[in-house]
Amino acid sequence: MVSVKRILIGLLLVIIGLSLYWNPIGVLITSIISLIIFAIIIAFCFASIGIYLFFYQAIPGISVAVSKLCIYHKLKSEKYPDGETMWKKISLVFLYNFILTIPMLLTILYLLNPSTLKMSGRLELSGIDIGLIIALSIISGLFLTLRIIGNPTYHGLFISKLMIKRPFSGCSTEIEKTKDCISSFFSTLIIGTVLFLFLLYSSDYLSNQSYFTFFKRYIPTMAPFEFSLYIIAYFGTLFIITVIGEVILDRCEPLDQK
Numbered sequence: 001m002v003s004v005k006r007i008l009i010g011l012l013l014v015i016i017g018l019s020l021y022w023n024p025i026g027v028l029i030t031s032i033i034s035l036i037i038f039a040i041i042i043a044f045c046f047a048s049i050g051i052y053l054f055f056y057q058a059i060p061g062i063s064v065a066v067s068k069l070c071i072y073h074k075l076k077s078e079k080y081p082d083g084e085t086m087w088k089k090i091s092l093v094f095l096y097n098f099i100l101t102i103p104m105l106l107t108i109l110y111l112l113n114p115s116t117l118k119m120s121g122r123l124e125l126s127g128i129d130i131g132l133i134i135a136l137s138i139i140s141g142l143f144l145t146l147r148i149i150g151n152p153t154y155h156g157l158f159i160s161k162l163m164i165k166r167p168f169s170g171c172s173t174e175i176e177k178t179k180d181c182i183s184s185f186f187s188t189l190i191i192g193t194v195l196f197l198f199l200l201y202s203s204d205y206l207s208n209q210s211y212f213t214f215f216k217r218y219i220p221t222m223a224p225f226e227f228s229l230y231i232i233a234y235f236g237t238l239f240i241i242t243v244i245g246e247v248i249l250d251r252c253e254p255l256d257q258k
Helices: 004-019 023-068 086-112 127-149 172-206 211-216 224-252
Strands: 157-159 162-165
16 A cells, blocks of 8 residues: 555656646746745744853853852951951852752753663652752752862861862962863753753654653652652751851862952
8 A cells, every 4th residue: 555655755756747847837836845945944043043042041140150159259357358258158159059959950860861760669769759869969069069179279178088178289370270170061061951951842842742741751759748858958958068168168268269
C-alpha cells in the first residue's frame, strides 16, 4: 500500500513537471514556496530576538550576583569609618546567595538528571526528591567555595593539619585573574544550564507535549510539610555557612579590598 507521503511527493513532482510547460503554474508554485520560506524566516527571527532579549536580561543579572561574591569591601573601623559593618557584609552576601539559590538548584538538578536516580523504597523518596536533597545539601558549600576562592588573602587558615584557606602570593594582575576565573566558571555553569533547560522546554513544546511536562520533571513528590522542613534547613545552613565564610575572610585579610 502506497503511503500518503509518497503520493504527495509524486503529485508535487507532477506539478513541477507541468510547470515546465505551463508558466502560470510555475509562478504559483514559486510564490507558495517563497511564502513558506518567508514564514520560516520570520519565525526564526522572532525566536532569535526572543532568545536575545531573555539572555540579555538574565546573563547580566546572574553575572553581577556571582561577581559580587568575589568582591570584598573594607570592614568599618577607625581607619575606615566608611567601611561595612560585619553584619551588613553578612546580610549582603546572604542576599546574593539567596538570589543565586534557584539558578544553582536548577543547575545541580539538571546535572544530576533526576529521571536516572533510583527511588528509595526505605525513605519513600522519588528521583527528584533525592536530587533535591543532594542539591540543597551542597549549594551552600559551592557558594562558600566561590566566596573564599574569589577573594585571595594574605594569610592562610589551618585547623590542626587541615588547610581551610591557603595564603595567596601574587601580583594584582594574578588576583584579578583568579577572581575572573572563578566568577566566569560559576556564571557559565549557571547560564549554560539555563540555555539547556530552555532548549528542553522548547523540545517539549514542539513535540506537542503539555507545558506541565517540562515542569513535572523538577517538582518534588514529597509531602509539603517535609518539603518545607528541607527548605527551612537549607536557609538556616546557608546563613551559618555565610557567617563562617565572612569570619574566615576577616581573619585571613583579603588582598583586594574595595
